Amino acid sequence: xxxxxxxxxYDKIMTPLRDKLRTEFKGALPIYFDTKHQDIGTKSLRIYPxxxxxxxxxxxxxxxxxxxEMDYVINTKLDNEKALDxxxxxxxxxxxxxxxxxxxxxxxxxxxxMPTIEHNIDAGIQDSYVSRISVPVxxxxxxxxFVRFVxxxxxxxxLSDGSFYIVRS
Amino acid sequence: xxxxxxxxxxxxxxxxIQGALRNEFKSSLPVFRSKINQIRGNQFVVIRGNSxxxxxxxxxxxSSTYNxxxxxxxxxxxxxxxxxxxFFKIVSRIEETLYSxxxxxxxxxxxxxxxxxxxxxxxxxxxxxxxxxxxxxxx
Numbered sequence: 001x002x003x004x005x006x007x008x009x010y011d012k013i014m015t016p017l018r019d020k021l022r023t024e025f026k027g028a029l030p031i032y033f034d035t036k037h038q039d040i041g042t043k044s045l046r047i048y049p050x051x052x053x054x055x056x057x058x059x060x061x062x063x064x065x066x067x068x069e070m071d072y073v074i075n076t077k078l079d080n081e082k083a084l085d086x087x088x089x090x091x092x093x094x095x096x097x098x099x100x101x102x103x104x105x106x107x108x109x110x111x112x113x114m115p116t117i118e119h120n121i122d123a124g125i126q127d128s129y130v131s132r133i134s135v136p137v138x139x140x141x142x143x144x145x146f147v148r149f150v151x152x153x154x155x156x157x158x159l160s161d162g163s164f165y166i167v168r169s
Numbered sequence: 170x171x172x173x174x175x176x177x178x179x180x181x182x183x184x185x186i187q188g189a190l191r192n193e194f195k196s197s198l199p200v201f202r203s204k205i206n207q208i209r210g211n212q213f214v215v216i217r218g219n220s221x222x223x224x225x226x227x228x229x230x231x232s233s234t235y236n237x238x239x240x241x242x243x244x245x246x247x248x249x250x251x252x253x254x255x256f257f258k259i260v261s262r263i264e265e266t267l268y269s270x271x272x273x274x275x276x277x278x279x280x281x282x283x284x285x286x287x288x289x290x291x292x293x294x295x296x297x298x299x300x301x302x303x304x305x306x307x308x
Contacts, residue, residue: 010257
C-alpha cells in the first residue's frame with residue numbers, strides 16, 4: 001500500500017518561489033535549481049534549500065521551516081560600479097517581490113521572515129559578484145495516518161495471513 | 170537465570186523504520202542499517218541509531234526517546250529539473266511515510282526534527298538528505 005504524498009519541497013516551496021521571480025524578471029534573469037553554480041548567462045539566480053526544521057507537529061499534520069538559499073551571480077571582468085549597481089538593483093527587486101508575495105496567493109505560501117542578504121560573498125566563481133539571499137519559508141502539510149484495527153475487547157484484528165487489519169485514522 | 174529483555178534498538182526502532190520504508194518503496198529504494206558509508210546503488214537509504222534518552226515515568230515500563238539519522242542518497246549526473254524533482258519527491262515520501270505508517274508499530278511521537286540537503290562529499294555525484302528523527306518506544 002503506497003501512501004499519497006506531495007512533493008512538498010519542490011512543488012510547494014521551490015517552484016512557487018521560482019515562478020514568482022520569473023514572472024517579475026521574465027527572461028532577463030535565468031533562474032534555476034541546483035546546489036552548484038551553472039554558467040548560464042551574464043547574470044543568474046540559483047535557488048536551493050539547505051535544510052528544513054520542524055516547527056510544530058500536530059495530530060495529523062506537521063509544519064516545517066524551509067531554509068532557502070538563493071545566489072545571485074553577475075559576471076564582470078571589470079571591478080566597476082556599474083556591475084555593482086546592477087547587482088544591488090536586482091537584489092532589491094528580488095527583496096520587493098518576496099515582500100509583495102509574503103503570504104496567500106494561489107498556493108498557500110508564507111515567508112517566516114524577510115530575507116537576509118549578504119553582498120559580495122566568495123562563492124568560488126571567477127570574475128563575478130555574488131549576493132546570497134536567504135529566505136525562511138513556513139509550510140504545513142496534512143499527512144495520512146493509519147492505525148491497527150482494534151476490536152471491542154482491545155485486541156488487534158489479525159487477518160488469516162497473520163498481517164494486521166490497518167485502517168485510516 | 171538471565172533476564173528476559175527486548176533488543177529495543179533493533180526490533181522496536183530500526184527494523185520498524187526499515188519495515189515501514191520497505192513496505193512503501195518496495196525494491197525501488199533499498200533500506201539498510203549501518204554505521205559506515207558505502208555506495209549501495211543509485212539510490213538508497215541508511216538508518217543510523219545515535220542516542221536514546223529515558224522518559225521518566227511512574228509505570229513499570231521502560232520508556233525512551235530514540236534519536237536517529239536517516240541518510241538518503243541519490244546519484245544525480247544530469248543535474249536538471251527532473252532529477253531535482255525526483256530527489257525531493259522521495260524526500261517528501263520518506264517524511265510522510267514516517268509520519269503515516271510508523272504508529273502502526275509500537276512506536277509513537279515520531280518527529281522529523283530536521284532535514285539537511287547537500288551534495289555528498291564522500292560519494293561524488295550523489296545528492297544527500299540527512300533526516301534527524303526522534304521517536305518514542307515503550308517496552
